[in-house]
Amino acid sequence: MGDRSTVKARLAALQIELPSWAFGNSGTRFRVFPQPGVPRDPFEKLADAAQVHRYTGAAPTVSLHIPWDRVEDYGKLADHAASLGLRIGMINSNTFQDEDYKLGSVCHPDPKVRRKALRHLLDCVDVMDATGSSALKLWFADGTNYPGQDDIAARQDRLFEALTAVYERLGDGQRMVLEYKLFEPAFYHTDVPDWGTAYAHTLKLGEKASVVVDTGHHAPGTNIEFIVAFLLRERKLGAFDLNSRFYADDDLMAGAADPFQLFRIVHEVARGGGLEPDANVAFMLDQCHNIEEKIPAVIRSVMNVQEAVAKALLVDVDALQTAQQAGDVLGAYEVLMDAYDTDVRPLLAELREEQGLDPAPVAAYRASGWREQIVEQRVGGTQAGWGA
Numbered sequence: 097m098g099d100r101s102t103v104k105a106r107l108a109a110l111q112i113e114l115p116s117w118a119f120g121n122s123g124t125r126f127r128v129f130p131q132p133g134v135p136r137d138p139f140e141k142l143a144d145a146a147q148v149h150r151y152t153g154a155a156p157t158v159s160l161h162i163p164w165d166r167v168e169d170y171g172k173l174a175d176h177a178a179s180l181g182l183r184i185g186m187i188n189s190n191t192f193q194d195e196d197y198k199l200g201s202v203c204h205p206d207p208k209v210r211r212k213a214l215r216h217l218l219d220c221v222d223v224m225d226a227t228g229s230s231a232l233k234l235w236f237a238d239g240t241n242y243p244g245q246d247d248i249a250a251r252q253d254r255l256f257e258a259l260t261a262v263y264e265r266l267g268d269g270q271r272m273v274l275e276y277k278l279f280e281p282a283f284y285h286t287d288v289p290d291w292g293t294a295y296a297h298t299l300k301l302g303e304k305a306s307v308v309v310d311t312g313h314h315a316p317g318t319n320i321e322f323i324v325a326f327l328l329r330e331r332k333l334g335a336f337d338l339n340s341r342f343y344a345d346d347d348l349m350a351g352a353a354d355p356f357q358l359f360r361i362v363h364e365v366a367r368g369g370g371l372e373p374d375a376n377v378a379f380m381l382d383q384c385h386n387i388e389e390k391i392p393a394v395i396r397s398v399m400n401v402q403e404a405v406a407k408a409l410l411v412d413v414d415a416l417q418t419a420q421q422a423g424d425v426l427g428a429y430e431v432l433m434d435a436y437d438t439d440v441r442p443l444l445a446e447l448r449e450e451q452g453l454d455p456a457p458v459a460a461y462r463a464s465g466w467r468e469q470i471v472e473q474r475v476g477g478t479q480a481g482w483g484a
């Protein structure tokens with residue numbers, strides 16, 4: 097077990113990336129519920145993200161989604177981030193909200209549509225150049241709804257062709273991560289449905305390509321920690337999109353639905369060296385706050401991830417190994433549960449105080465008056481939301 101100060105030092109180094117879209121209006125396909133004070137542009141989204149970093153000290157990077165975060169001058173956006181103590185994180189591509197993509201984007205049967213989609217992906221690398229972002233995150237909504245609709249294998253060829261072109265465009269110090277998702281919006285087959293498909297493609301591409309595990313993108317009951325352990329071992333775990341789910345891709349707050357699952361995942365990350373800075377595993381949130389207040393929900397999510405990591409760092413690795421070697425099934429389980437059952441909130445509060453932060457981030461945010469200020473100031477204009 098790491099001693100208290102080692103655990104705190106490792107927690108202090110943990111950085112959780114925020115999605116710009118968590119701060120905009122969102123909803124289900126039934127209704128988007130607007131909230132007062134929601135940002136009207138990417139600059140205001142960064143200002144809200146800065147609040148999360150201010151009260152947690154753990155969220156210095158923000159992931160952008162293009163075109164939702166399209167601006168005239170990306171250098172100016174990066175400067176704005178820097179003035180708020182933030183950096184631009186991953187650039188997320190979006191090839192799922194254009195009329196042309198009804199039958200897919202990079203896997204579309206029409207080469208014209210494929211070229212348009214590829215152009216967008218390459219434009220996203222330009223945004224990386226302009227903002228100093230080091231990673232491109234690719235998720236494709238491509239797939240089919242009916243058997244026979246298109247040639248599944250040919251679509252894999254088209255996918256790989258586009259991925260190769262993007263890979264070749266990456267500059268020094270840039271990488272790409274490929275996200276998989278079981279289903280939705282396609283319902284019969286999806287072109288990157290699982291980690292195996294993402295792994296196979298990124299393996300062929302080379303070491304600048306790896307896999308994103310979005311915790312909400314699996315069939316119920318999937319052992320996500322196994323996937324994490326496997327990918328880490330192969331040095332192909334590039335990033336997490338953290339969120340939680342009860343049913344499908346619910347995008348609820350990380351750690352809310354199943355804190356034990358989050359702990360088990362993070363335990364495998366820690367075990368496999370994924371918390372080390374050179375492992376290059378990004379911990380991103382990918383969440384939407386449809387009915388709850390957004391900024392405190394993001395703060396709470398960061399805290400949930402910190403708690404899971406703290407517990408994982410408290411696992412007595414030597415005792416665990418001894419029990420495993422001895423075939424002591426119950427002993428090994430007990431070591432894991434001892435860590436999971438530890439109340440790590442006092443440890444994290446102590447760490448925050450040492451960092452000059454308030455020990456209770458949500459309460460500190462609420463007392464700051466930021467919410468009242470944005471509700472009063474952000475009037476007029478169009479609030480950011482899905483598709484904007």
Ligand code: PSV
Nearest residue numbers: 188235275277310337345382
């Ligand atoms: C797809 O469901 C996804 O998880 C991808 O990461 C997208 O970029 C993101 O959601 C958009 O919210």
Ligand code: MN
Nearest residue numbers: 275310337382
């Ligand atoms: Mn995602």
